[in-house]
Amino acid sequence: MQTVIKKFKKNLQEENLKSTPQRLAILEEMMKTDEHLECEEILLKLKEKGNKVSRATLYRTMDILVKYKFVRKLEIGDGRVRYDSNLVHGKRNHDHMICLDSGDIIEFYNDKIEKLQNEIAEKNGYKIIRRVHQLFVKKV
Amino acid sequence: MQTVIKKFKKNLQEENLKSTPQRLAILEEMMKTDEHLECEEILLKLKEKGNKVSRATLYRTMDILVKYKFVRKLEIGDGRVRYDSNLVHGKRNHDHMICLDSGDIIEFYNDKIEKLQNEIAEKNGYKIIRRVHQLFVKKV
DNA sequence: TTAATTTTGATAATCATTATGAAAAAAATA
DNA sequence: TATTTTTTTCATAATGATTATCAAAATTAA
Numbered sequence A, B: 001m002q003t004v005i006k007k008f009k010k011n012l013q014e015e016n017l018k019s020t021p022q023r024l025a026i027l028e029e030m031m032k033t034d035e036h037l038e039c040e041e042i043l044l045k046l047k048e049k050g051n052k053v054s055r056a057t058l059y060r061t062m063d064i065l066v067k068y069k070f071v072r073k074l075e076i077g078d079g080r081v082r083y084d085s086n087l088v089h090g091k092r093n094h095d096h097m098i099c100l101d102s103g104d105i106i107e108f109y110n111d112k113i114e115k116l117q118n119e120i121a122e123k124n125g126y127k128i129i130r131r132v133h134q135l136f137v138k139k140v
Numbered sequence C: 001t002t003a004a005t006t007t008t009g010a011t012a013a014t015c016a017t018t019a020t021g022a023a024a025a026a027a028a029t030a
Numbered sequence D: 001t002a003t004t005t006t007t008t009t010c011a012t013a014a015t016g017a018t019t020a021t022c023a024a025a026a027t028t029a030a
Helices: A002-014 A021-031 A039-048 A055-067 A111-123 B002-014 B021-031 B039-048 B055-067 B111-123
Strands: A036-038 A071-075 A081-085 A095-099 A105-108 A126-139 B036-038 B071-075 B081-085 B095-099 B105-108 B126-139
Touching: A002 A021, A021 A039, A021 A055, A021 A081, A036 A039, A039 A055, A039 A081, A055 A071, A055 A081, A111 A126, A111 B111, A111 B126, A126 B111, B002 B021, B021 B039, B021 B055, B021 B081, B036 B039, B039 B055, B039 B081, B055 B071, B055 B081, B111 B126
Parallel strands: A095 A126, B095 B126
Antiparallel strands: A036 A081, A071 A081, A095 A105, A126 B126, B036 B081, B071 B081, B095 B105
16 A cells, blocks of 8 residues: 555654665565564565665664554564564454464454453553553464 | 472472572572562572572573463563562462553453453364463553 | 482573664755 | 765674583482
8 A cells, every 4th residue: 555655754754764765665565464574584575575674774664663553563472573564454453362382373353352451451540552462372 | 388399399309300409599589579570680689698599590490480380471572571470478360561651560350351361262272371461551 | 428410600602682883875955 | 966964774793681501519319
């Protein structure tokens, strides 16, 4: 969607950050995948397509993408940082179920849990900004 | 509680691990705190009490304590690893609310969410082994 | 007590991420 | 369009938490 790129450019401007080919290449790469990619994988994908970007630039740009919620940082405690794109069409707000046997990451969403979370926060005088909800599971 | 120490010794035996003063000192230290401590803090507390333990031993022992569920590893995405003791009297199963302004970590528990989680896992053919549920909040 | 095995601790190695600083690119200005 | 200013990039060094190494010490079993 062109609108995503336009929004990104606008966000960059708002912070006096410049629109560069590297930043755009990274954004576009994240628009194309619904996997949970690690930095090295993103770097590799970019390289394969001829968009070579340095490690430092990738890390810096991922922080920008997280800040503007184009992607979400996903840490499941195995020491690897993954990124979950919010840019893939039809993808909604979700949480993760991680299979301890296969390593599969399954997305789930539950409206009731959502509501209960809000109630808990409210009851304590807080509002929720962001949440992490991960179920580590095994096949029955 | 003597029973905790006995249980620990039994667990060690079961895996052909030896009962050492360092391991016991670390367990006992974790029985005394309901804070969410980092490795360096645990190391410091031990040192202050004259129980000097090397970094390597501390890391190795924390893994054992996690394995036997004496403590829980708590990672809230700020790059610091904390340990949440399950050994403090009256402490139950809980999740965490993290205040983005103050850094406070507030514990919460909700039975309904617990049930919904189990339903979700079941529906997908899984059973829950462990879970991470963190609400990042700000004061209203 | 001895012997076999495990653990400890000091230090080196690792590895993901961040800092550095010169060269290149982008935006602003003339 | 050329020039100037500012930001960004890239390659590499630095960082810092955790892990590996291995000789010396401690533990357990016989």
